[in-house]
Amino acid sequence: EAGVTQFPSHSVIEKGQTVTLRCDPISGHDNLYWYRRVMGKEIKFLLHFVKESKQDESGMPNNRFLAERTGGTYSTLKVQPAELEDSGVYFCASSLRLDWKYEQFFGPGTRLTVL
Amino acid sequence: AQSVTQPDIHITVSEGASLELRCNYSYGATPYLFWYVQSPGQGLQLLLKYFSGDTLVQGIKGFEAEFKRSQSSFNLRKPSVHWSDAAEYFCAVGAPSGNTPLVFGKGTRLSVIA
Numbered sequence: 001e002a003g004v005t006q007f008p009s010h011s012v013i014e015k016g017q018t019v020t021l022r023c024d025p026i027s028g029h030d031n032l033y034w035y036r037r038v039m040g041k042e043i044k045f046l047l048h049f050v051k052e053s054k055q056d057e058s059g060m061p062n063n064r065f066l067a068e069r070t071g072g073t074y075s076t077l078k079v080q081p082a083e084l085e086d087s088g089v090y091f092c093a094s095s096l097r098l099d100w101k102y103e104q105f106f107g108p109g110t111r112l113t114v115l
Numbered sequence: 116a117q118s119v120t121q122p123d124i125h126i127t128v129s130e131g132a133s134l135e136l137r138c139n140y141s142y143g144a145t146p147y148l149f150w151y152v153q154s155p156g157q158g159l160q161l162l163l164k165y166f167s168g169d170t171l172v173q174g175i176k177g178f179e180a181e182f183k184r185s186q187s188s189f190n191l192r193k194p195s196v197h198w199s200d201a202a203e204y205f206c207a208v209g210a211p212s213g214n215t216p217l218v219f220g221k222g223t224r225l226s227v228i229a
Contacts, residue, residue, distance in 0.1 A: 004158065033216070042119070043159075043205060045216035059216065091158065099213040100147045101166065106158035 002026070004107035006092050012113045018080040021110045025074070025094030031055075032075050033095075033104065034067060038088040046090075049075060050098065061086075082114045117142050119206050121220035128196050129228055136191040136223050138206030148189040149207040149217070150180055159205065165189060166211070176200070201227045 005024045013019050025032045034046040046065070047057040051072035060067070064083070069075040079086050089111050093104040118141040128134055140146060147166050151159040163174025170182040180191045189206060206220045 035219075040221070042221045043207075043219040045218075048216065056214075056216065093159075097213075100149075100164075100209045100211070100217075101213075103161050104217070106151075106160070108156060108158045 004092055004094050004105050006090075006107040006110050008110060009108065010111045010113075012115065013082055014115050015084055016081045018078065019082055019112060021077045021079075021090050021112070023075045023077070023092030023107060025092070026105055029094035029096050029105075030072065031095040031098055031104075032069060033093040034075070034077055035091040035093065036088050037091065037109075038085075043091065046077075055098075079112075082112075084114050087112055087114045117146065117208050117210070117215075117218040119208050119218055119220035121204075121206055121223050123223045124221070125224045125226065127226040127228060130198050131195050134191075134193045134196045134200070134225070136204050136206075136225070138189045138191065138220060139187050140189065140206070140208045141187065142208055142210075145184065145211075147209040147211055148180075148182060149209065150174065150178070150189070150191050151205045151207060151219075152176075152202045153205065153222075154202040162191070162204075196225075196227055198227045198229070201225055 007022045032049040037043045045059040048055045049069045066078045089109040091109045093106045095104045096102045120139045149164045150162040165182045203222045207217045209217045
């Protein structure tokens, strides 16, 4: 069974440009989460989808970030326009049920560098 | 608000030596507690978790952790470290309801020397 995949693995863009990150969860996992880790800081929650609906987007930093999950399968996270402080590693995770007894499986992350 | 403190940013141990990574949490009740490991180029992998019951939990790769309510701690231990254990380790806390996000610590990077 394939795990959580993320694309691209690395992205280097200039300030003001747009970047779109993609996450493919484990098949059948209704819950999809986005997290971000800025260098030297903790991993912080961004948002949570249940199927195609946003369950919790309290961690989204500002309106330059837009997440979608069309059809309840893969998800995209768009940053437009990107700022220097958006640099970091963006992780995606998926789980079968909304209950911490069901493991969250994490992808390898996308390292975003904004110059 | 929930918070997790991992006081050690970087630890270096010799191969074969014992290991203890510290984790303290702040939470109003008994939370669900987790340890994850991230090896280079990989995603976070769950090592072990505590929900209730026996305060000493066993995980994968020979790791164990002990929940101490009086100290609000959930330290990770391994009796004999292998070179392949070099990675970054994250402690996390979650509300039992599952409807609030996991809160992570800043991580501890483990280096293993011969």
